[in-house]
Amino acid sequence: GAVVSQHPSRVICKSGTSVKIECRSLDFQATTMFWYRQFPKQSLMLMATSNEGSKATYEQGVEKDKFLINHASLTLSTLTVTSAHPEDSSFYICSAPTSGLSYEQYFGPGTRLTVT
Amino acid sequence: GENVEQHPSTLSVQEGDSAVIKCTYSDSASNYFPWYKQELGKRPQLIIDIRSNVGEKKDQRIAVTLNKTAKHFSLHITETQPEDSAVYFCAASTGNAGNMLTFGGGTRLMVKP
Numbered sequence: 347g348a349v350v351s352q353h354p355s356r357v358i359c360k361s362g363t364s365v366k367i368e369c370r371s372l373d374f375q376a377t378t379m380f381w382y383r384q385f386p387k388q389s390l391m392l393m394a395t396s397n398e399g400s401k402a403t404y405e406q407g408v409e410k411d412k413f414l415i416n417h418a419s420l421t422l423s424t425l426t427v428t429s430a431h432p433e434d435s436s437f438y439i440c441s442a443p444t445s446g447l448s449y450e451q452y453f454g455p456g457t458r459l460t461v462t
Numbered sequence: 463g464e465n466v467e468q469h470p471s472t473l474s475v476q477e478g479d480s481a482v483i484k485c486t487y488s489d490s491a492s493n494y495f496p497w498y499k500q501e502l503g504k505r506p507q508l509i510i511d512i513r514s515n516v517g518e519k520k521d522q523r524i525a526v527t528l529n530k531t532a533k534h535f536s537l538h539i540t541e542t543q544p545e546d547s548a549v550y551f552c553a554a555s556t557g558n559a560g561n562m563l564t565f566g567g568g569t570r571l572m573v574k575p
């Protein structure tokens with residue numbers, strides 16, 4: 347199956363700093379990628395849809411100035427958590443469909459963010 | 463927008479018994495319904511999916527049924543094994559917006575040996 351990678355897998359940062367998370371499609375091109383946040387014992391909540399070559403689409407309640415998304419190429423989307431606070435600590439996961447005709451999503455392994 | 467409800471939130475079964483997890487969705491335009499298994503700290507893994515032109519799909523011990531009229535779909539796991547213990551998520555998609563998925567709340571399945 348298709349492979350999606352994420353980097354880093356774990357990151358600890360201090361409150362007020364920024365953290366960048368990368369999501370890569372390794373063997374296919376992805377014009378669209380999705381970013382999810384998952385708190386402990388909860389479901390995946392869609393944060394935003396990352397669109398190659400255009401602005402991301404954010405879900406209601408997600409601050410676009412805090413969670414910066416850049417989809418600069420067909421294989422890479424980045425999520426930058428700016429001025430991180432302890433309440434931003436969570437598991438961040440990206441996903442991508444392999445093509446516009448395929449419904450199946452392939453998920454990255456996730457990034458555990460801890461803000462101290 | 464789409465809303466997906468999932469029940470139960472936790473399910474405990476004895477090894478060898480069957481487990482059933484149910485989901486309902488709100489958007490009648492949804493036409494793709496995947497089920498994911500997620501182990502602690504890992505990515506969700508697709509275990510089975512069904513499209514709206516099919517009422518039932520089976521893959522070994524796992525089956526999914528879909529009732530479009532009632533807007534609900536279910537996951538059935540037979541002959542459960544301890545390694546089936548995980549959190550299971552249902553999801554729904556209309557195929558629009560890049561095939562965006564809306565997830566249910568999840569079910570924590572525990573299979574006791």
